[in-house]
Amino acid sequence: MDYTFPIFKQDILQGREVEFKYENSLYSITNTPNGFCFCKFYEDDVCFDSPNELLEKVQIDGKNLEEIFSEHKFQLVRLY
Numbered sequence: 001m002d003y004t005f006p007i008f009k010q011d012i013l014q015g016r017e018v019e020f021k022y023e024n025s026l027y028s029i030t031n032t033p034n035g036f037c038f039c040k041f042y043e044d045d046v047c048f049d050s051p052n053e054l055l056e057k058v059q060i061d062g063k064n065l066e067e068i069f070s071e072h073k074f075q076l077v078r079l080y
Contacts, residue, residue, distance in 0.1 A: 003076045005069035011079065012036070012051045021075040022060055022068055029054065 011018065015031045026041040036054045039045035048054040058065055068074045 003074075005066050005074075008065070008069065008074075009055060012055060015051070017080040019077040019079075021077055022073055026077065027060070 008018070012029060017031055018029045020027055028037075028039050028041065030037050030039070030045075031051075032047065035047035035049050036051045037045040037047040038054055038058045040060075046058075048057065055065060060068065063071075065074075
């Protein structure tokens with residue numbers, strides 16, 4: 001079974017954490033006391049109050065997460 005955007009979205013809304021690759025860079029989404037945080041590895045993170053806000057606002061190279069999935073460029077590394 002492929003890891004699709006609807007499954008990814010459901011995982012994030014449930015508070016799960018994800019590490020993934022996009023264009024040879026590693027990223028993470030974590031559930032922390034500061035909120036739901038998005039980070040490119042070895043750079044500063046940005047945190048949001050809710051998982052919905054994170055899903056709506058995160059962009060990489062001008063593309064939102066759903067667009068990255070639709071281009072088949074999201075590579076799941078780990079799911080916690």
